[in-house]
Amino acid sequence: MVALVIGVILLGLKLAGVSWVAGLGWHWVLAPFGLAALWWWWADWSGYTRRKAMEKEEARKAARLARARANLRPGERP
Template sequence: MYLLAVGIALLLMRYLEIGFMAGVSWWWVAVPFGLTVAWWTWADTTGYTKRKEVEKMDRKKKERIDKQRAALGIRTRKR
């Protein structure tokens, strides 16, 4: 996501001809977009995205259970 933000910033700077970007080739502006596509392809192919999503859901589930146990006065066990 950071690469996409960098790409958009470079695109705007090149289009509006701000600073050093006025003389830079359009190919340099396209590089972050290509890297973003490569990252998303790799993340989806290897399962990285799904794994992070499952970890986030598990963390939320654990926090919800701990909150409910604390409300009932039950101690949570440390593993």
């Protein structure tokens, strides 16, 4: 995601002709977009994306169970 933000910033500066970015070659300006695409491909290929989604879902489930258990005993506070 950081590479994508850097790419958008560099692209905007290049098109606006601002500062030292205007003198950079297009391959340097567009390189962060390629890096972002490479990262997304690797994350999907390796299972990183799915693992993170499962961890997030497990955390939501644990929080929901903790709230349900706390509601069973309204007089007690954990």
